[in-house]
Amino acid sequence: MPSDRRFWLFKSEPGSFSFADLKSRPGGIEPWDGVRNFQARNFLRDQVRVGDGVLFYHSSIPRPAVVGIARVARAGYPDPTAWDPTSRHFDPRSTPALPGWFMVDVQYERTFVHEVPLDELKHHPELAGMVLLQRSRLSVQPVTAAEWSFILRLGGIAPESI
DNA sequence: GCCAACGTTGGC
């Protein structure tokens, strides 16, 4: 594993797009479009790199949880749904010449042996600094290497096996 | 379904 690998947490409502949906995609790859928050956009455009680790989080369900991991298959590129008038993510301020929104591709990697629910994340002092617990609404957020390894172990995955 | 948190918009 490259030492400069970064880690992220991506949120998705499983009713719209679930981790099982990701797994079933050809090659396990999904274009992560439609992000319309400036802070998340900046991460996608400037910080997220190929090979980075992604915690896949299911939100807006009775038991929100990290359910598995993915990796970044393609780094930031312009999100074409922004200039598609038929898209629910259409934004007329963004054009192919001057794109306003960015996306990455993610690829399925491993399903956790045990889901790690939000309630459990909250109860580990090691995770008290997680962005998820402080700015819960951010849909793409950084995770530290220590948080990554800790959460993988909670999920039943040996971090050194990834 | 409620509502708190908070990001975004727009009037001034």
Place this chain on the structure above:
DNA sequence: GCCAACGTTGGC
């Protein structure tokens, strides 16, 4: 540039 209004997210 401030800030009130508004819209959205997401836990519960």
